[in-house]
Amino acid sequence: MSDSVELVVSAAVATVTLSHPGRFNAMSRRMWRRLREVFDSIECMPELRCVLLRGDNGNFCAGGDISEYADFRFQESSLRDFHENEVWTALQSMLNCAVPLVAEITGNCMGAGIEMASCCDIRVAGTSARFGAPIARLGFPMAPREATLVTREVGLTVTRQMLLEAAIFTADDMKAASFLSRVVPDDQLHAEVLATVQRISALSPQAARLNKQTIRSLVALGGAESEGDATVSAPAADSYRYADSVEHREGIRAFLEKRAPIF
Amino acid sequence: MSDSVELVVSAAVATVTLSHPGRFNAMSRRMWRRLREVFDSIECMPELRCVLLRGDNGNFCAGGDISEYADFRFQESSLRDFHENEVWTALQSMLNCAVPLVAEITGNCMGAGIEMASCCDIRVAGTSARFGAPIARLGFPMAPREATLVTREVGLTVTRQMLLEAAIFTADDMKAASFLSRVVPDDQLHAEVLATVQRISALSPQAARLNKQTIRSLVALGGAESEGDATVSAPAADSYRYADSVEHREGIRAFLEKRAPIF
């Protein structure tokens, strides 16, 4: 078993499953590239009516795969390449999805998890799911485009708490913040999500595609560049200058050494 | 008795009543045109302090008058004319209202109802009111300008549920989503709304007009064209190309035949 993003298409529904055994489905670089391929291939399936995104083994996604971070995060160019060419292009491919995208959220939905969930249209979570982006503990900020996306879906107040306090939220908190569409008991979650997918699939696919197009164009308004679904302007030239900093190294080293960081 | 939009002015308060007996006040084309005339005439009443919008006979408005749809919806030019020149100009006339606009919401507030409510400043509903825009069942999307308006007031998450899932929401749901200002027991609603109108009318009309002007200019920001209160750019050239489609015809035919549509 290894890290994967699996695509299964059955009738008019595509199911995308994040899987990284032993790591709560943390996104490796391979998974980000695979996620993009999966959503690019979904774009070429005109008969599709709905896409379901879920995680394996009781978690949605716990964040990035920190075990890979020392390999590329401490150099500005490779760090920029990671965020702009691997993470963002995958998220953009999700945002391009022409049909309703439903997230089934269980367990950890952190960092990369909250970013992928922010690309979904309908988010349903189990009662015990937990949400956050506590990367300030790792000594680094959320990349600008990713933060724009999350702020738009999560709202200013909760995003600030996630990023500035490293706060963790319950499913009920995220329902109150209008991020989640529904919260259901964990053991009823999958049935509820399947019913949602069925309900969406029985409605007019043409209406769904046109409505998604309109909503996408709305959230793209306000952005400096509004080509396609670019909801955000390009990051500033110095956005990744922190790569080689002491805090960045300390945050990631402390995590890998299972100790508290000292900033 | 027939379909009407009635205007009654008493002292500094104008009351606008939607009425379409037997159809839960569904908006006919005649009512859209009349709604615009009513709000255009309100613009010329400098002494006014508050406008109240309500529906007759226990409902706010259940949507559009579907019995008229076969006459004009299946041709692109007449469909565009309906949405851009009848519906949007009426909604724009409501958005232009210089004084506080209060919605008293009872029963059904669907489709056209949620759009008109989205033009109001203060929205008060009875406990049993229901909200949605389940037009995906009818095979067509919400027109771009109308969806922009609704998304701004209802929020992204709930708008997506209304449009992509055909979800229906209670008054408490819409209060939690910050769409409603207040929810009160049905039998206390009218008294509560009258008290609201009184309270607004006793405050400085100059402050009200200037505050509305500022808030209107805010929500107009972000739009591609910001003339007047145009909060949205003109729809794309192909926005109404779906007019003559199979799904559009099937959705409306199924509704008129009182059967489930097959998409």
Add this chain to the structure above:
Amino acid sequence: MSDSVELVVSAAVATVTLSHPGRFNAMSRRMWRRLREVFDSIECMPELRCVLLRGDNGNFCAGGDISEYADFRFQESSLRDFHENEVWTALQSMLNCAVPLVAEITGNCMGAGIEMASCCDIRVAGTSARFGAPIARLGFPMAPREATLVTREVGLTVTRQMLLEAAIFTADDMKAASFLSRVVPDDQLHAEVLATVQRISALSPQAARLNKQTIRSLVALGGAESEGDATVSAPAADSYRYADSVEHREGIRAFLEKRAPIF
């Protein structure tokens, strides 16, 4: 004892205390100018990790100091100077704060109070705190830039109620509206805020500064001019033309005479 904005720096935390004994910390012009100086000086403290804003004697801030209003509000040029050069520059200086800004909100948080709170990142309130901007009772509107700021943080629905109905909200209301991060019993508030400041100070200061920079650039998008943190365009030429109006004079006179205004 007189009106003051006090700055105390201890280790990496700056505490800013609003104080105006006998007036619930209402902001005098002197306090606005001092507030700007304080936040300008904070910008020059690179070692700072967190700023705490609080009010003296059980209140955050009850609004502007109305006893000064007759001196400058009835002339357009001095009114404009007050809002644009005293109030807005102070608020802008708060918005420029590079590190997380935490508000500890007790008692009254009205008018100027809600504006200053809207510049903060994390807002924690005691259960008995009250929120509003009932200036329509005083015969004048919220200045355009200030209303833009408040609308962004408070949301459209609640802002409209504050400005058009002169509505007052509880801490729980403002938590539901996603304005507050947390509401705690009054007697636990200060301990909770200190714990928040500690938690923020232990995280990576670099991450905090970069995350604040990103979020600030987001909310600046959409504005007509986006230099620095200007989230709003310059006010229209006629924004302060109401200075010498009958309603403005009556509203302020009635307040000073402790009677209800007649508009």
